[in-house]
Amino acid sequence: xxxxxxxxxxxxxxxxxxxxxxxxxxxxxxxxxxxxxxxxxxxxxxxxxxxxxxxxxxxxxxxxxxxxxxxxxxxxxxxxxxxxxxxxxxxxxxxxxxxxxxxxxxxxxxxxxxxxxxxxxxxxxxxxxxxxxxxxxxxxxxxxxxxxxxxxxxxxxxxxxxxxxxxxxxxxxxxxxxxxxxxxxxxxxxxxxxxxxxxxxxxxxxxxxxxxxxxxxxxxxxxxxxxxxxxxxxxxxxxxxxxxxxxxxxxxxxx
Amino acid sequence: xxxxxxxxxxxxxxxxxxxxxxxxxxxxxxxxxxxxxxxxxxxxxxxxxxxxxxxxxxxxxxxxxxxxxxxxxxxxxxxxxxxxxxxxxxxxxxxxxxxxxxxxxxxxxxxxxxxxxxxxxxxxxxxxxxxxxxxxxxxxxxxxxxxxxxxxxxxxxxxxxxxxxxxxxxxxxxxxxxxxxxxxxxxxxxxxxxxxxxxxxxxxxxxxxxxxxxxxxxxxxxxxxxxxxxxxxxxxxxxxxxxxxxxxxxxxxxxxxxxxxxxxxxxxxxxxxxxxxxxxxxxxxxxxxxxxxxxxxxxxxxxxxxxxxxxxxxxxxxxxxxxxxxxxxxxxxxxxxxxxxxxxxxxxxxxxxx
Numbered sequence: 001x002x003x004x005x006x007x008x009x010x011x012x013x014x015x016x017x018x019x020x021x022x023x024x025x026x027x028x029x030x031x032x033x034x035x036x037x038x039x040x041x042x043x044x045x046x047x048x049x050x051x052x053x054x055x056x057x058x059x060x061x062x063x064x065x066x067x068x069x070x071x072x073x074x075x076x077x078x079x080x081x082x083x084x085x086x087x088x089x090x091x092x093x094x095x096x097x098x099x100x101x102x103x104x105x106x107x108x109x110x111x112x113x114x115x116x117x118x119x120x121x122x123x124x125x126x127x128x129x130x131x132x133x134x135x136x137x138x139x140x141x142x143x144x145x146x147x148x149x150x151x152x153x154x155x156x157x158x159x160x161x162x163x164x165x166x167x168x169x170x171x172x173x174x175x176x177x178x179x180x181x182x183x184x185x186x187x188x189x190x191x192x193x194x195x196x197x198x199x200x201x202x203x204x205x206x207x208x209x210x211x212x213x214x215x216x217x218x219x220x221x222x223x224x225x226x227x228x229x230x231x232x233x234x235x236x237x238x239x240x241x242x243x244x245x246x247x248x249x250x251x252x253x254x255x
Numbered sequence: 256x257x258x259x260x261x262x263x264x265x266x267x268x269x270x271x272x273x274x275x276x277x278x279x280x281x282x283x284x285x286x287x288x289x290x291x292x293x294x295x296x297x298x299x300x301x302x303x304x305x306x307x308x309x310x311x312x313x314x315x316x317x318x319x320x321x322x323x324x325x326x327x328x329x330x331x332x333x334x335x336x337x338x339x340x341x342x343x344x345x346x347x348x349x350x351x352x353x354x355x356x357x358x359x360x361x362x363x364x365x366x367x368x369x370x371x372x373x374x375x376x377x378x379x380x381x382x383x384x385x386x387x388x389x390x391x392x393x394x395x396x397x398x399x400x401x402x403x404x405x406x407x408x409x410x411x412x413x414x415x416x417x418x419x420x421x422x423x424x425x426x427x428x429x430x431x432x433x434x435x436x437x438x439x440x441x442x443x444x445x446x447x448x449x450x451x452x453x454x455x456x457x458x459x460x461x462x463x464x465x466x467x468x469x470x471x472x473x474x475x476x477x478x479x480x481x482x483x484x485x486x487x488x489x490x491x492x493x494x495x496x497x498x499x500x501x502x503x504x505x506x507x508x509x510x511x512x513x514x515x516x517x518x519x520x521x522x523x524x525x526x527x528x529x530x531x532x533x534x535x536x537x538x539x540x541x542x543x544x545x546x547x548x549x550x551x552x553x554x555x556x557x558x559x560x561x562x563x564x565x566x567x568x569x570x571x572x573x574x575x576x577x578x579x580x581x582x583x584x585x586x587x588x589x590x591x592x593x594x595x596x597x598x599x600x601x602x603x604x605x606x607x608x609x
Contacts, residue, residue: 005430006370006374006426010370012419012426017359019415020404048347051344051348052347052350052351053352055351104466104514106465108458109458109459160411191411192406192411196408202351
């Protein structure tokens with residue numbers, strides 16, 4: 001009996017690992033989520049502790065808010081959109097239980113549309129300083145419909161992410177009470193938020209790797225590398241190419 | 256609380272030691288004098304019992320042997336932790352230079368090797384400590400490796416990993432009779448059911464920590480299972496099921512009593528909070544009463560702690576704003592004294608149990 005249990009436990013380990021590998025293989029069979037070359041502005045090299053040789057890139061993204069000069073919640077994630085994403089928005093924002101109702105809503109997994117170096121970035125960039133040029137411009141529960149709406153896989157990436165509603169009845173630094181409370185949503189995260197860079201692609205990034213974990217912001221500079229990333233059949237990413245950016249090999253220009 | 260066979264053997268060895276000390280006292284006081292023949296027969300019998308128990312269960316027959324055993328365990332725990340740290344840091348050092356195939360191979364092999372080590376230690380030795388330590392390391396390694404493999408492949412976190420970890424922990428726990436791994440497995444299983452419920456509702460699965468009402472069905476099942484599933488060869492596992500069920504249920508109720516979330520919002524947030532707090536007080540008192548009935552001190556302690564926490568949360572909600580602070584703390588002190596009296600009575604009842 002004991003031996004059978006040990007063998008089954010070993011089988012669980014093998015099965016779980018096989019399942020992960022199968023999921024990765026299925027994802028990488030078809031890059032239907034899109035393939036884009038991003039630069040260091042959008043893929044920040046994560047500082048690693050000590051002598052670690054692991055290379056991870058943190059995905060940096062932004063949203064276009066109602067007031068483009070501010071970094072606020074996305075303007076397109078309104079009450080109607082939240083209802084479309086499956087949130088129960090039936091309770092009026094003026095109801096006494098609205099704060100509790102909307103405040104206690106859990107994050108929902110959705111598919112996000114990420115746009116690189118196009119209209120959303122241009123609008124935001126005209127109003128404020130933006131580091132990344134990758135903007136989340138839409139969300140939906142059905143990836144196929146989103147792809148129909150955004151058919152160009154080189155322009156729009158489809159990725160997994162989380163969206164959460166918020167309820168606002170006060171505004172500004174002095175907490176002024178709003179005449180009518182506001183219901184909106186914010187993009188909580190893109191999943192996964194970090195991308196592992198395997199060999200041989202990681203070799204080129206080794207010289208840029210930092211081991212400073214203090215969290216200090218680095219001085220603003222031109223991107224030093226560009227990474228081509230594909231999002232697959234399960235809308236999960238992987239690195240397909242890395243190149244160094246020099247004056248002779250600059251990043252692709254915005255169209 | 257039910258004991259495992261090794262603990263029972265150690266208790267008997269301890270009793271024999273005490274018996275010998277008392278016999279020596281009695282002989283000195285001339286309260287009892289054994290004939291040389293009786294004395295030698297008794298010594299031979301006790302030595303036989305001690306050597307059999309030592310051979311079968313690896314128990315320590317003397318205080319000095321026990322102290323040395325504890326020293327060895329501590330050294331092996333520290334040594335094991337240092338070796339794990341060395342292994343993890345070494346892997347970090349070489350990870351970037353390895354191809355993905357090597358990552359997969361290393362990650363899959365490590366928990367399996369530790370599992371083989373646990374089985375080897377179990378077969379070789381009689382002390383369960385070393386197989387338990389290696390099994391625990393195998394469980395932790397499996398959690399870390401599956402997580403790392405998902406990161407290497409850039410996969411979004413999946414709730415099914417909880418099921419894999421829970422299955423592994425429970426299988427190894429049943430194989431070697433390990434309580435800690437069983438508890439970890441049961442808690443992971445409860446988390447998995449809650450994560451599935453969150454997914455079915457369309458929410459992100461990791462949100463079950465905030466919406467802990469989904470933990471309640473699993474908690475009730477875990478608590479009730481010992482009535483349906485008797486562990487004849489390992490009666491101490493029943494206690495683990497009940498403690499995990501009570502812990503999960505009471506923690507979930509505590510979270511709900513603070514957040515006021517409810518699956519049926521007809522009550523309103525304030526009423527929902529009060530309902531959960533009252534339910535928490537009643538259930539924790541029930542756990543205490545059940546623990547007393549079963550003679551399981553661990554269950555009584557868990558229920559008592561939960562009872563006090565729920566009571567304080569309720570008292571805080573009722574009186575904190577409308578009462579002078581000194582009076583509030585005076586009230587808390589009085590409540591603690593009343594609880595102390597109740598627990599003294601409970602302790603007396605527990606002590607009088609056979």
